[in-house]
Amino acid sequence: MAEKRRVFTAEFREGAVRIVTETGKPVPEVAQDLGINETTLASWVSRAKRAGNGRGESEAEELARLRAENTQLRRDNKELGMERDVLKRCMVLWVK
Incomplete structure (x- = not known):
């Protein structure tokens, strides 16, 4: 029988992504600490980076503007x- 799929809240996903981006810890380490699959966390981080770059400017560009x-x-x-x-x-x- 197939294993039941875990569902994570948006807050949990955002928090996990913030841990990776703000602390600079590697994805596998954070994933292990949180008890989730590292590919899942890596996809969340990737999606967040794409969404952040969708604004069209980095922090340095925004500061200059x-x-x-x-x-x-x-x-x-x-x-x-x-x-x-x-x-x-x-x-x-x-x-x-």
Whole structure:
């Protein structure tokens, strides 16, 4: 008779993948610690990496993009501040 198939929750799968990715432990070691088949864990890790790369950018690329965006926003903020100051001066002159 065939062995009954185990069902793992999404939380368990995500936790197992996080252990592999965040600690850097090898898949076989983590699989043995968790009591699951290493090919199962390897497929979960592979699927998670593909899903993560589906976003289109790594952490380094995201950091570079956010830094450039921050620089642009600071520039825009400074320009708007100068425009506001000019308008304040114009109002003072107009009221007089």
